[in-house]
Amino acid sequence: DTGVSQDPRHKITKRGQNVTFRCDPISEHNRLYWYRQTLGQGPEFLTYFQNEAQLEKSRLLSDRFSAERPKGSFSTLEIQRTEQGDSAMYLCASSFTSAYNEQFFGPGTRLTVL
């Protein structure tokens, strides 16, 4: 399967713990995006990378959130000191360099904070 992959698919954690998610984009894609989706809502943009450079962060991305894409390939999203409000589906997408190219989404990581 050469699509976008995410790991883990599900994560249950206790409030206050740190969690890290991984995204492997389609190999030729330069851009990688992170979105968050809560029940009954559309996905909300969090941040994106062009190669290894993080070009934009949403105001939704509090200082407890950090994302990296160290070699311009896979990316990680870390949430520190998780809160119940962080419970959501975290979606990763990738695309070619042009902003107008289709974004392909991964299956997501569903986070539940108890």
Next chain:
Amino acid sequence: RKEVEQDPGPFNVPEGATVAFNCTYSNSASQSFFWYRQDCRKEPKLLMSVYSSGNEDGRFTAQLNRASQYISLLIRDSKLSDSATYLCVVMGYGGSQGNLIFGKGTKLSVKP
């Protein structure tokens, strides 16, 4: 006002029906528009881009009215397999170019 607004539905229609979804967006400078489809507990997938001249892909027709900041999706001859949530999407403008701004989605249920 939310950046992208759409009627959440649900729309419950019989097979073969024609159904239309509408969406409005707030940023008049927006340039790119899309409809994504999301099945239950799955990731969103691009259904079609929306062009100023309107565009058609089989049973699906998308239209854009820039003056009214309004986007529509028409599905003809609905199939059971069309049951899903349809997300209206606007691409961010200027410094946010490349980010997708999603509506809440409209849920469609096609019944036999």
